[in-house]
Amino acid sequence: MSLKNGEIIIIGGGIVGLTIAYQIIKRGISKNIIILEKENNLGLHTSGRNSGVLHAGIYYKPGSLKSKVCIEGGKRLKAWIKDRGLKTNPCGKIIIPTKYEQDSQIDLLFERGLKNGAKVEIINNKKLKEIQPNTNSITNRALWSPNTAVVNPLEIINQLEIELKDKGVIFIKGSKIRKINKKENKIHTEDNLIIKYKYFFNCAGLQSDRVAHMCNVGKNLTILPFKGFYWKIKNNDAFDIKTNIYPVPDLSVPFLGVHFTPSGDKKNIFIGPTATVAFGRENYKFFEGLEPLMLISNLFILSKQYLMNKNKFRQYVHQQSLQAFEPFLIKSAQNLIPSIKLSDIEISEKLGIRAQLFDNKKMNLVDDFICTNDENSTHVLNAVSPAFTSSFSLADLIINSSKLNKE
Numbered sequence: 001m002s003l004k005n006g007e008i009i010i011i012g013g014g015i016v017g018l019t020i021a022y023q024i025i026k027r028g029i030s031k032n033i034i035i036l037e038k039e040n041n042l043g044l045h046t047s048g049r050n051s052g053v054l055h056a057g058i059y060y061k062p063g064s065l066k067s068k069v070c071i072e073g074g075k076r077l078k079a080w081i082k083d084r085g086l087k088t089n090p091c092g093k094i095i096i097p098t099k100y101e102q103d104s105q106i107d108l109l110f111e112r113g114l115k116n117g118a119k120v121e122i123i124n125n126k127k128l129k130e131i132q133p134n135t136n137s138i139t140n141r142a143l144w145s146p147n148t149a150v151v152n153p154l155e156i157i158n159q160l161e162i163e164l165k166d167k168g169v170i171f172i173k174g175s176k177i178r179k180i181n182k183k184e185n186k187i188h189t190e191d192n193l194i195i196k197y198k199y200f201f202n203c204a205g206l207q208s209d210r211v212a213h214m215c216n217v218g219k220n221l222t223i224l225p226f227k228g229f230y231w232k233i234k235n236n237d238a239f240d241i242k243t244n245i246y247p248v249p250d251l252s253v254p255f256l257g258v259h260f261t262p263s264g265d266k267k268n269i270f271i272g273p274t275a276t277v278a279f280g281r282e283n284y285k286f287f288e289g290l291e292p293l294m295l296i297s298n299l300f301i302l303s304k305q306y307l308m309n310k311n312k313f314r315q316y317v318h319q320q321s322l323q324a325f326e327p328f329l330i331k332s333a334q335n336l337i338p339s340i341k342l343s344d345i346e347i348s349e350k351l352g353i354r355a356q357l358f359d360n361k362k363m364n365l366v367d368d369f370i371c372t373n374d375e376n377s378t379h380v381l382n383a384v385s386p387a388f389t390s391s392f393s394l395a396d397l398i399i400n401s402s403k404l405n406k407e
């Protein structure tokens, strides 16, 4: 049994935990920070496995936390990356309706984008084809977002780790939390460490609800993991894809639909991610991380959602859940690039799992970020997309709303 002491403990070394540590130091709140990470390396979960898109703030309901932090966070992350000479692909993004009835959503997204402060333009097929050959809008309208960019998420995670270590942050890796003793302000880990804290932030991503439940916080909230498979284009010469190409999403479900994304280093064009029910929160390979009990309970929740058709959930199941199967995926891809065929794509090793929160009381999928304060702790739940883009501003918002800031 070994005892450690930290003024501030951050559980989880993903982008959320790292940027909170970064901002606490930058703002002079504390220099005594321990980051507790259950893996031996950072970036093994969502922050190292996402699309790397720096979103421009178009989709989010004005007034939501997402709308408040996405644009500013994206600008700050871009500047941070530029200062360090890391790679960015400033390729922009187009959003294309794939059904006639989606045409009015272009106006809604345009309005939302403007209200949120994003740069957006409604374009016709002529301009669309100038920006991105081989595409077509069935309604002759699409949305252009010139400020969307793509980065390499792992590069950013690694750089943050280096800088935080330089500033004196202690990383304890390979140590998973077992329990939290709130009376004594102690965190116990599975490898028999006891860490005394003054304040802690729960930034455990896919496991954040379980850590919150250890403190009796968010008992009505459960993470439903959704798997995001990616494919990639074998040879981009035939398609000349240079920008992000997204379908108009169904805004009643929190998934953006299968899209084309150039990588941050411009070497690959990915197609994905899907949003398929995962058999475990860390079920990256078929037999790895299986959680049969969780799966049964999640399938029960999802079937209920399907029957009640809450927030048009049936539409999600019909349109998005089947896209892990190639014939369905290629059909969605062809809605954006009509000439693409199954033989043009191959499955990629890239695979991420979305920590989607479900509210058992309200019986719905939670759309916005949630950060809940308890005695001497803050729990960050539902840090789904665009939490990577927003990270620096989200970190400030979390710190500002925490009890740490009010001491």
Ligand SMILES: Cc1cc2nc3c(=O)[nH]c(=O)nc-3n(C[C@H](O)[C@H](O)[C@H](O)COP(=O)(O)OP(=O)(O)OC[C@H]3O[C@@H](n4cnc5c(N)ncnc54)[C@H](O)[C@@H]3O)c2cc1C
Binding pocket: 011, 012, 013, 014, 015, 016, 017, 036, 037, 038, 039, 042, 043, 044, 045, 046, 047, 048, 049, 050, 051, 052, 053, 054, 055, 175, 176, 177, 203, 204, 205, 206, 207, 208, 211, 228, 273, 351, 352, 353, 354, 355, 383, 384, 385, 386, 387, 388, 389, 390
């Ligand atoms: C497929 C996919 C694509 C995405 N694309 C984008 C995108 O293009 N742009 C964008 O802005 N966002 C995107 N996102 C969202 C973004 O990746 C996440 O919002 C963000 O990475 C969440 O970061 P995090 O720090 O909360 O979680 P994580 O990166 O998962 O970090 C949590 C950390 O906590 C650790 N941990 C868990 N439990 C414990 C424990 N008990 N003890 C100690 N440590 C623990 C884990 O090991 C992990 O390292 C995407 C997400 C997915 C799934």
